[in-house]
Amino acid sequence: MIGREFFLGFIKIHLLYHASQEPIFGVAIAQELARHGYKVSPGTLYPVLHSLEKQGYLKSEFKVVNGRVRKYYQATAEGKGALEQAKQKIRELVTEVIEGR
Numbered sequence: 437m438i439g440r441e442f443f444l445g446f447i448k449i450h451l452l453y454h455a456s457q458e459p460i461f462g463v464a465i466a467q468e469l470a471r472h473g474y475k476v477s478p479g480t481l482y483p484v485l486h487s488l489e490k491q492g493y494l495k496s497e498f499k500v501v502n503g504r505v506r507k508y509y510q511a512t513a514e515g516k517g518a519l520e521q522a523k524q525k526i527r528e529l530v531t532e533v534i535e536g537r
Contacts, residue, residue, distance in 0.1 A: 447474060447484055449526075452519040455494055456511035485509055493518055 450469060454460050460468075462481060469476050488494045493515035496507050511519065531537050 443474070444480075444484065447476060447480075448488065449519070449522050450474070451485065451488060451509075452493060452511055452515050452522070455509050456516050456519055459497075459508035459510045461506050461508050488515070 447469065450472065451460070451465065454465060454468060462478065462485070466476055466478070466481055469481075485494065489496055489509065492512060494509045495512050496509050498505050498507055500506075
């Protein structure tokens with residue numbers, strides 16, 4: 437079984453990726469993560485989102501949708517840069533571990 441720290445690393449990369457494509461919000465991104473096999477509770481997801489925001493990788497804004505206030509997150513320039521660095525490391529890892537080169 438994959439340890440919690442590895443799991444959270446994968447989650448963070450997913451969050452940065454999706455937040456770099458379009459604004460994300462908790463329920464929808466939890467559903468997207470579930471589609472990839474990650475069952476993430478709100479008690480795990482929201483602290484990770486808040487942590488990425490505190491570190492400057494995400495910014496947030498509140499919007500009213502159907503009469504309800506929803507917090508949307510979007511990747512900052514720093515978050516997009518971190519994602520690009522992660523992509524390079526992922527490519528290296530896949531080449532070495534999966535492809536055996």
